[in-house]
Amino acid sequence: MTQFVCDSNRIAGVNFSIHPKRDDFVEIITGALEKVDTSKVWIETDDVSTLVRGRIPHIFDVTKAIYLHAANTGAHVAFEATYSVGCPGDTSGEVYMAEDDIVLNKEKVDDISQQAATKFALYPLGGGDYMDQIYAQIEAMKDRGVEVSPTHYATRLDGEATKIFNGLEQVFIDMEESGSSHTVMTVSMSANSPSTKK
Amino acid sequence: MTQFVCDSNRIAGVNFSIHPKRDDFVEIITGALEKVDTSKVWIETDDVSTLVRGRIPHIFDVTKAIYLHAANTGAHVAFEATYSVGCPGDTSGEVYMAEDDIVLNKEKVDDISQQAATKFALYPLGGGDYMDQIYAQIEAMKDRGVEVSPTHYATRLDGEATKIFNGLEQVFIDMEESGSSHTVMTVSMSANSPSTKK
Numbered sequence: 001m002t003q004f005v006c007d008s009n010r011i012a013g014v015n016f017s018i019h020p021k022r023d024d025f026v027e028i029i030t031g032a033l034e035k036v037d038t039s040k041v042w043i044e045t046d047d048v049s050t051l052v053r054g055r056i057p058h059i060f061d062v063t064k065a066i067y068l069h070a071a072n073t074g075a076h077v078a079f080e081a082t083y084s085v086g087c088p089g090d091t092s093g094e095v096y097m098a099e100d101d102i103v104l105n106k107e108k109v110d111d112i113s114q115q116a117a118t119k120f121a122l123y124p125l126g127g128g129d130y131m132d133q134i135y136a137q138i139e140a141m142k143d144r145g146v147e148v149s150p151t152h153y154a155t156r157l158d159g160e161a162t163k164i165f166n167g168l169e170q171v172f173i174d175m176e177e178s179g180s181s182h183t184v185m186t187v188s189m190s191a192n193s194p195s196t197k198k
Numbered sequence: 199m200t201q202f203v204c205d206s207n208r209i210a211g212v213n214f215s216i217h218p219k220r221d222d223f224v225e226i227i228t229g230a231l232e233k234v235d236t237s238k239v240w241i242e243t244d245d246v247s248t249l250v251r252g253r254i255p256h257i258f259d260v261t262k263a264i265y266l267h268a269a270n271t272g273a274h275v276a277f278e279a280t281y282s283v284g285c286p287g288d289t290s291g292e293v294y295m296a297e298d299d300i301v302l303n304k305e306k307v308d309d310i311s312q313q314a315a316t317k318f319a320l321y322p323l324g325g326g327d328y329m330d331q332i333y334a335q336i337e338a339m340k341d342r343g344v345e346v347s348p349t350h351y352a353t354r355l356d357g358e359a360t361k362i363f364n365g366l367e368q369v370f371i372d373m374e375e376s377g378s379s380h381t382v383m384t385v386s387m388s389a390n391s392p393s394t395k396k
Contacts, residue, residue, distance in 0.1 A: 152211060195244070
């Protein structure tokens with residue numbers, strides 16, 4: 001078997017799903033995808049999830065835009081994602097590493113105001129003082145315009161979805177710049193939930 | 199701020215969500231929860247996810263049962279979970295570590311036949327030969343009656359949901375027995391999807 005567990009050198013990627021809790025979930029997902037410019041990333045969807053690979057700014061730009069377009073329908077939409085960078089493995093999408101840093105969807109989505117509740121967890125693999133790295137990134141989130149609170153196995157973020165995505169992207173960039181050899185981050189985000197926050 | 203990122207010594211836990219893609223998602227979720235005996239675990243739900251903490255057999259028994267009861271409605275249901283054990287931190291649910299190994303939901307759900315497509319990823323934190331540990335667990339899954347195939351950032355499992363959950367529980371037990379200090383496993387499972395497998 002090809003050992004295809006993670007990504008090639010420094011290409012970043014995300015394995016994610018959008019879950020609209022509505023009968024017309026297909027229309028919401030395809031409608032959101034049609035509004036997003038994915039020309040600077042490698043993208044593939046199957047029956048479980050969607051994979052996006054490329055440079056860090058573009059994988060966050062694309063996932064943020066898909067989520068905001070889906071949530072902007074007013075549906076209760078959950079976003080579940082695992083972002084990853086730095087593990088040796090496959091090479092699909094390597095060509096997209098030549099793209100520049102100009103993101104393609106920011107202008108179209110940054111004016112969408114959408115409150116979101118998020119839980120994120122950071123997993124610096126490959127050893128070292130990984131708990132210290134996690135705590136430092138949680139502290140840094142407090143300066144990014146979102147409400148930060150503790151929960152089990154994760155950190156909770158509440159606020160504007162655009163600010164939350166921008167903050168999570170910065171966590172990822174900081175981990176790369178700190179020299180972490182392999183970083184994984186999970187994100188669960190919910191918009192328009194009928195449940196009230198506890 | 200309380201640094202509440204992960205679990206206390208050897209208590210296991212899971213942070214998960216069930217996402218039925220239907221207008222009646224609330225009824226599907228609450229209906230599934232009502233059918234599950236959660237008396238041997240600590241459980242708490244908020245607007246983003248549900249937390250279950252306790253001994254390994256019970257956290258898998260409870261999540262498997264909730265998923266199978268929800269999927270058994272025929273709805274397209276996604277299950278997104280992060281299982282975790284071994285990180286220093288909070289203590290909620292410690293009292294449940296005194297429970298025995300007799301699982302409470304197995305008899306009621308093991309006769310539910312439900313095909314599921316799953317992607318799982320294993321993150322042994324705290325260093326060591328973590329890629330070797332991951333590859334060994336992927337190999338071991340092949341003997342557990344499910345179809346195993348590679349995908350980006352994860353390993354795909356196809357087959358009966360009961361066998362998939364039992365296999366994932368065994369991965370977790372094996373990691374504990376191997377002495378891994380802190381193990382995290384993410385699981386994305388989909389049932390009754392209108393999309394065909396690629």
